Amino acid sequence: MTAPLPKTLTGDPAAPVALRAEGLGKAYGPITVLSDITLDIVAGEVHAIIGENGAGKSTLMKLLSAHVQPSLGHLSMAGQRVDFPDAVAAEEAGVVLVHQEILLAPDLTVAQNLYLGRELGGWLGVDDHRMDARTTEVLASIGAHCGPRDRVSDLPLAQRQLVQIARALLDDRKVVIFDEPTAVLANDEVAALLDVVRGLRDRGVAVLYISHRLDEVEALADRVTVLRDGRMIGTWAGHDLSQRQMAELMVGRELEMLYPPKRPPVTAAPILVVSDLEVDHGAVHAGLTLHPGEVLGIGGMIGSGRTELFEGLMGLRPAHAGRITMAGQDITRRSVRDWMAAGLVYLTEDRKGKGLLLDEPMARNLTLQALDNVHPGFVTKARNEMALLERSVAEYDIRVRSLGLEAGQLSGGNQQKLLLAKVMLVDPQVIIIDEPTRGIDIGNKSQIYDFIDSLVRAGKAVIVVSSELPELVGLSDRVLVMRMGRIVAELHGDRITEQNVVFAATSTEAGDQRETVANQTRQEEP
């Protein structure tokens, strides 16, 4: 069992408080999402906020940065009460929020986004050289690979997130708030970002940090505040808490083992065979096989083309050549609809841009993909949909205070669960999940892992694309590693380790190994 909990911290009058929340509360109509939050944010410290999905973390951050106005309570800085009319005022006072969702103007370039609203230059025009130079500098400091003149709409999700972070770090700030900055990042970017956060702290900036990755919290946090159901459970010193204790504080119960046990090796004939697929701006010469009853993990660095490969496979972006057969049937170049009918689905990593209709109610989102299954006839029946929604909310543990909310009003993690529920509603045989647990809290992660396990035990096949190495290793029966658009390695059984995945994903020789590994695997298979 776990060690008894250490004592909570209370206000330390000597600490240099950069920002204080006094009795903050927020209600949307009759729904109270936060109540009575009193919190000191201390300069020169990293203050982590943890809690389950829907606990109110993002809402609290938006209150602190004045993106949302509180229903109760107020903020104070340096002992003075402050009432920011909007986020811009808060930024001017030195409080900046890096949103959980990406907030950038898609048609503008990276540098233009960074400097939006505070461009350098005078009457003779903006000074693009200076802005580009500074942008390049900031991007490099956080390990982003994009250039100042890249158009944001052309960037993959991870790079957009880094651009967003760069935007917050452009000027000197008193308080920087990160809302799940690492959810869309992979290991090396995470490492770089953690260094940035430490750098900020060392310069005396107060950092608020939200993450569901408790290892980051443990490595980084000077203080940890736990939220549950919109209330503050308490604040602890970071070094006092173990990851396990944090998880238990969040969830309010003890957690079981995270990953389900591995399944016996499969023998069945492959259900999905892909060969020689070429995807524009993505995969080169890609081939893979998938058997019923297995979890195939896909590893690789960010930008290695994993998302492109599967979007191309699904006909969601231009793809050429190649052959795709499912259960022996050639389904190359068919529409998404045909593949859905054949039992093949893809769950996108970009839940806001490609997954959910943010201003439509939950029920409509839930059934959009499975309309044909849910409503056999021509007509839609609202009652059926509500029943389904109730079932899915229970099954996937979607935490909402009202079933009538629009998808955009759900917390990030709950949106992810809704997306999962939506895709599962079509009753697929083969499920491709891109970043299955992005933004999901620790308590629910194991639920999702169990769920994937039960799917494959029922004879279905799952492909998991993940940037979280422990997840990839803990879940997969077999792992393919991608690098620069190519599948460069295939790992089985004991060879599935974090080191091997990282090695294959980054090693320069991997390019030479690739052919042999790929050929071997192809010969192994019937």
Add this chain to the structure above:
Amino acid sequence: MTSATSTRATPEPGRRIRWADMGPFLALALVIVIGTLINSNFVSGTNIANVVTRSAFIAIIAVGATFVISSGCLDLSVGSMMAFVTGIMILTMNRLEPSMGANAILVGAAVGLVVGAACGLLNGLIVTLGKIEPFIVTLGTMGIFRALITWLSDGGSIPIARELRDPYRPVYFGNLFGVPLPVVITLIVVLAGAFILYRTKYGRRCMAAGSNSDVARFSGVSVAWVRTLAYVIQGLCVAIAAICYIPRLGAATPTTGALWELQVITAVVIGGTLLRGGKARIWGTVAGALILEVIANLMVMSNFVSEYLVAAVQGVIIILAMLAHRFIR
């Protein structure tokens, strides 16, 4: 890209939406009240019947436009298409009349529906397969349809055969249990439209395509197909409007339906449908069509506006009605 819907401070989503939805009806009520104050004849039975009956054309076409707009597209060609379909129908009827008598009307109407659907299909295919801005495509086809009717009529007019006038007349001037037939037809079209849009799978997909076409695509919705079908529905609505229109004026000319596209889009937008797609208000659209027709009627009924300024007053009233329903709630 994602936009921050979640950060909107939305007080009481439920109540607010209901008020916003009432907007067009409030605006309609407002205009009617003004009308009553201006001229007591305004509320006379005949006048009301006249106004409601004649708003049928715009209302019917606007139902189709609601589909096109909520699926994320636009159709500027409806006015010209209407003229073209009317022309083809009259030519067909006149050709068939000697052999078939009044039955020619039925065949002509059927031909009209087919031609309308085909015109819509053309628009839809160019937009979806050609991947060109709907604005440009339908501006192009607007010119094409207009030119075709000018050519068919040799720059003059295409009148319907005398023999067909009387049998065809009731379609515009007749009643069903006291309700003018065009109103009945409009109601049927609107009910069918509302049913398709709100209660069928197609309707769902249509709004999804307009709301976020990427999400729709990733959910297995064929956005191209959904939009093409919306244009076909638009074409059918135009044909239905044409069927009601012929008995009223008895001829097609190169100016038939001129600028109706603007009226139609205005009716749709006044009705609360978003021009950028994803949200449709069929009943609002009908209210929008009525508002436009009532305002035009008021211009005739009232006497204090110089004839030169009618368009100005009309413009002012539309803007005021929109402002009112924005600030009332």
Add this chain to the structure above:
Amino acid sequence: MTSATSTRATPEPGRRIRWADMGPFLALALVIVIGTLINSNFVSGTNIANVVTRSAFIAIIAVGATFVISSGCLDLSVGSMMAFVTGIMILTMNRLEPSMGANAILVGAAVGLVVGAACGLLNGLIVTLGKIEPFIVTLGTMGIFRALITWLSDGGSIPIARELRDPYRPVYFGNLFGVPLPVVITLIVVLAGAFILYRTKYGRRCMAAGSNSDVARFSGVSVAWVRTLAYVIQGLCVAIAAICYIPRLGAATPTTGALWELQVITAVVIGGTLLRGGKARIWGTVAGALILEVIANLMVMSNFVSEYLVAAVQGVIIILAMLAHRFIR
């Protein structure tokens, strides 16, 4: 193992984008080549000069429209506004002429700029403060401006005073180093527009407001202000076009500028600016205006199109040009 630089297999994104941007110019080249094949007179100096000079009005107004559209709005009132501004300018000049002589032209032009800016401001304020769809607002003001000019001219025309004709004539018919003056003015407007849009803070914010207005707002950009200013710029461009326009025919009539709004928007969209906002191509807009004018010219220069079908062929060519530049790259 940090920063495994992802040199991915992206085949030169730079080149790809540049091709797409070339679209309107390729389409223009295509249309010109066709023109040369059809009629050798097409490339004669006079004809080219005529066509380019004529396209000045649409091009100048379309520069303003590029601002409005890329900021996420729309302006349907430009044609009517143009007529109204023209009317006011002529009335002012005629009034002042007896006392000031030819200087009345300068004062009149200044008044025109002020009136144009005021009209734009009106549109902008109703759209931003009233929070009404730009489509509705500018459709309303389109009616208002049109009615005002009809009323000012009593439905007839407002001719400029005889005495002012000759001093004013060169503004349309004159040359600067052999380049027609309206072309020079267009170039100045386009250069200024390009500078503002691409090289100033305002331009950046304008684009951001059109790309994602929430993001712009969170970044401290006053979206309402940016859009209002875009409308004012549009109004100024209309006034500049009016200044060049008056000496051409010397009168304002109720048909002045009729349907120019559609031509202007078409020019902007053909030019590659997105109708939903966020992306602006000023030079493309100019190419778009030229394409429209060249096509109209070709319709007259060629012999194989019945006069009834001109609009159809025009429509087909526009759609084909768009298709071509979509599939060429």
Add this chain to the structure above:
Amino acid sequence: AQDKVTIAVSIPAATHGWTGGVVYHAEQAEKEIEAAFPNIDVIVKTSPSATAQVSALEDLSASQKLDALVILPFTSEELTGPVEQVKANGTFIAVVARGLTDPSIQDLYVAGDNIAVGANTAKWMAEKLGNEGKIVVLRGIPTVIDDERIQGFTDVMKGTNIEILDIQYANWNQDEAFKLMQDYLAKYPQIDAVWANDDDMLLGVLEAVKQSGRTDIKYALGGNGMKDVVKMVMDENPMTPVSTPYPPSMVKSAIYMVAGQFNGQAPMRGSFKLDAPLITPQNADQFWYPDSPF
């Protein structure tokens, strides 16, 4: 007849010069008649399209009892039925310019003759050109008026050796006429004469000819009797020495005839055909209305 008498006047909206003139003369008539005869109420209503005109007829007869209707129909076919309905209520019907397809509906018909407008111009032009030469034609908006004028013109020209090089629409719009004429000039090296079937367009044509500096164009004629053009005729302009009247004031005459009938004068019924005589420098002052906007 001392009861209040209502005369409704339904005309096209002022969308171009000539219709602008119609509206002007109708409003003049309204003012003058209402001042002269207090028992007569004249209501002038304009409509931008045939559909709108039908609606206006419905509205006018729904809101009051009409004693008389003076109408300038958009098109004959489209308005015949609706006017017949108004007549069914016992309204006196006066039709201006364009006859209805069923003439029995018209109590009074003040007819313009658009065919004659085209034909008379053509005859004059053919004679001056000696039945030889090359001409270009600009037509208006595709409607009946336009069609009839062109028909009258081309029918006469068929009997001569004059070649009509081109006919295109310029929508009764000065601007479009200017552009079209520029293009004609670029396309044809030799043009002997131009006919624009409306004076609005003629102004644009003249401007384009002036700009080109070409001397081959001997005549540029219009039609409709716009005051600027009548003035040119009066001043014996060499390029435009004649015009053809199609005076918008005919609506005023019709209103007066109807009003007279309600004031005890002899009932005016039947058909009054306005001729389209050539306006020449000699008779131009008869067609000269300096106060009209048209």
